[in-house]
Amino acid sequence: MTTANISDLFDHNRVWAAQMERERPGFFTSLVKQQTPKFMWIGCSDSRVPANQITGLDPGEVFVHRNVANIVVHSDLNALSAIQFAVEMLRVEHIMIVGHYGCGGVLAALHGTRIGLADNWIRHIQDVRDRHRSLLESLPENRRADALVDLNVIEQVVNVCVSTVMVDAWAAGQKVSIHGWAFGVHDGLLQDLKMTVASPDAMEHLYRDAVDSVWAARK
Numbered sequence: 001m002t003t004a005n006i007s008d009l010f011d012h013n014r015v016w017a018a019q020m021e022r023e024r025p026g027f028f029t030s031l032v033k034q035q036t037p038k039f040m041w042i043g044c045s046d047s048r049v050p051a052n053q054i055t056g057l058d059p060g061e062v063f064v065h066r067n068v069a070n071i072v073v074h075s076d077l078n079a080l081s082a083i084q085f086a087v088e089m090l091r092v093e094h095i096m097i098v099g100h101y102g103c104g105g106v107l108a109a110l111h112g113t114r115i116g117l118a119d120n121w122i123r124h125i126q127d128v129r130d131r132h133r134s135l136l137e138s139l140p141e142n143r144r145a146d147a148l149v150d151l152n153v154i155e156q157v158v159n160v161c162v163s164t165v166m167v168d169a170w171a172a173g174q175k176v177s178i179h180g181w182a183f184g185v186h187d188g189l190l191q192d193l194k195m196t197v198a199s200p201d202a203m204e205h206l207y208r209d210a211v212d213s214v215w216a217a218r219k
């Protein structure tokens with residue numbers, strides 16, 4: 001559906017709300033009481049990567065945080081507050097960091113393209129690029145962008161795992177798994193990057209294996 005203007009959005013909204021209520025009477029009144037999502041999605045703001053549609057989840061089933069290139073920075077109070085709320089208040093069981101192939105932020109970081117203010121944000125992905133420079137340079141040039149998408153996700157999984165929120169949650173025995181996924185805009189499919197961390201002790205070897213897999217899949 002191609003949306004032409006703002007008034008169409010309200011038209012679509014009324015049709016959608018009526019259809020939901022017709023198919024599942026009481027759907028909205030049940031949502032009013034409480035949200036109890038089991039999942040938190042940390043993804044890119046890119047309009048081609050909508051969390052609910054990709055995973056078939058309804059309103060109320062996934063708590064979403066999105067920013068340019070799905071980055072979790074230790075000083076970003078927005079992301080950390082969202083993670084804390086999800087873990088401590090909603091008690092989600094799974095947090096997935098979801099990158100996507102063809103990500104403009106990752107491409108800009110890889111090629112050092114200047115965008116403007118966002119350069120400072122994308123600098124975090126350049127740090128990932130620089131950390132894995134020898135791996136990336138050993139790959140054919142046309143596979144480096146996809147590899148950096150994967151590596152960025154893997155590094156952001158680590159950032160979530162070592163956040164104070166997760167350190168405290170795991171120390172208290174809370175069951176939360178952090179996952180690293182990548183979405184194919186070209187085929188609509190999610191890839192599991194085999195970086196699912198359910199406890200702090202598991203992180204180190206999972207990280208090494210996941211990084212090795214990025215290289216092995218594209219060499």
Ligand SMILES: [Zn+2]
Pocket residue numbers: 044045046068069070100102103104105106
């Ligand atoms: Zn993106």
